[in-house]
Amino acid sequence: MTQKIGFVGLGAMGLPMATDLLAAGYHLMVYNRTASKAEPLIAKGAHRADRAGDVAHPGGIVVSMLADDASVKALVTGEDALAERIAPDGIHVSMSTVSPATTRELAAYHAMRGSVMVAAPVFGRPIQAQAKQLRVCVSGPADAKAKVRPIIDAMGQEVFDFGDNPGAANVVKLAGNFMIAAALEAMGEAVAMMRKSGVDPAAALEMLAKTIFAAPVYQGYGPIIAHGVFTPAGFRLPLGLKDIELVLQTAGAAHAPMPTASLLRDRFISAIARGRSDLDWSAIALGAADDAGLKESR
Structure with a gap:
């Protein structure tokens, strides 16, 4: 396999995803704002671009895994x-968690x-990305999805197609x-x-x-919450806030009340x-402990 792919965004998720593509035999041109994050990939044969746009070539495929809507808009x-x-x-395969409105616009x-x-947001944490166990939601033109399917398969264990509407996969992700x-x-x-x-929460959540x-979700996060061990962070709190705010924006545009989402935002x-x-x-589970007058268990 000699296909050349551009990859932009080598954070906690992007780095293992790009590593999976290298392992599958793809040739990568990579870019990250903090250039040093590309070093593990360079050591494995990837090439580093000086600017994000330099990963692209006419008729090529570029994968992006960026932090927010503004970053994806700036790239495009x-x-x-x-x-x-x-x-x-x-084809641009946008795997970031962004609003469906942004995806439709772009x-x-x-x-x-x-x-x-093609929108292709993922479910999974960095450890799942390292193990090629991501679940990927896709939406966009059928022929483009078919063309990039082998690339997506190289990064995940399951792909779920939500049709031609460009923003549909982002709605599902949110x-x-x-x-x-x-x-x-x-x-x-x-x-x-x-x-x-006076009940042991670890034992109870395990059961x-x-x-x-x-x-x-319960099997992975239950022990973390029960034992109060919130580091290292697989997905930091500010990113969680960003996603819940996107949920509320999307719900507002659809006139769909989501009172629980408002509580989560707070x-x-x-x-x-x-x-x-x-x-x-x-x-965020510590909020309930704060309300109950409990000290952090960590």
């Missing part, structure tokens, strides 16, 4: 001009310049992140109640995660105000 429409650089017929921008955008955050809050409240009642809540803001920005986003 700013000085890096990705939409123009990959035209004609190049997909239209790509189309006007002769290129294509819905999933909202449901995860709601589970974190529920576990935090339950742990606070159990601690104040519940094996029985009526036998799902990865939890994230409170946690950040308390100096917890460097903790994993599951640390």
Whole structure:
């Protein structure tokens, strides 16, 4: 396999994802704002670009894994001009968690310049990315999705197609992140109640995660919350706040009330105000302990 791919964004998720592509035999041209983060990939044969736009070539494929809407917009429409650089017929695979409105806007921008955008946000933490166990939601033009499918398969274990609407995969991603955050809050409240009642929350959540809540979210986050160990952060609190704010924006545009999302937003803001920005986003569970007058268990 000799296909050349551009990859922009080598953070906690992007680095292992790009590593998976190298392992699958793809040739990578990579860019990250902090250049040193590319070193592990360079050592394995990737090439480093001096600017994000330099990873692109006409008719090529570029994968981006960036932090927020502004970063993706800047890549596509700013000085890096990705939409123009990959035209004609190049494909931008946007794997970032951004708003569906941003994806629709950028997909239209790509189309006007002769290129294509496929939305492909992922579910999973860095450890799943390292193990090629991500679950990927995709939406966009069918022929483009088919062309990039082998690339996406090289980074994940399952792909779920949500049709031609460019923003559909982002709606699903935001819905999933909202449901995860709601589970974190529920576990935090339950742990606070159990601690104040003299019950071992670790034992209780272990039992519940094996029985009526036998799902990865409870099995993965239950021990973290029960033991109060929120470092190292797989997904930091400010990123959680960003996603919940995107959920509320999307819900507002759809006239769909989400009162639980409003509560979660306040939890994230409170946690950040308390100096917890460097903790994993599951640390919103500490809000229930704060309300109950409990000291942090970590």
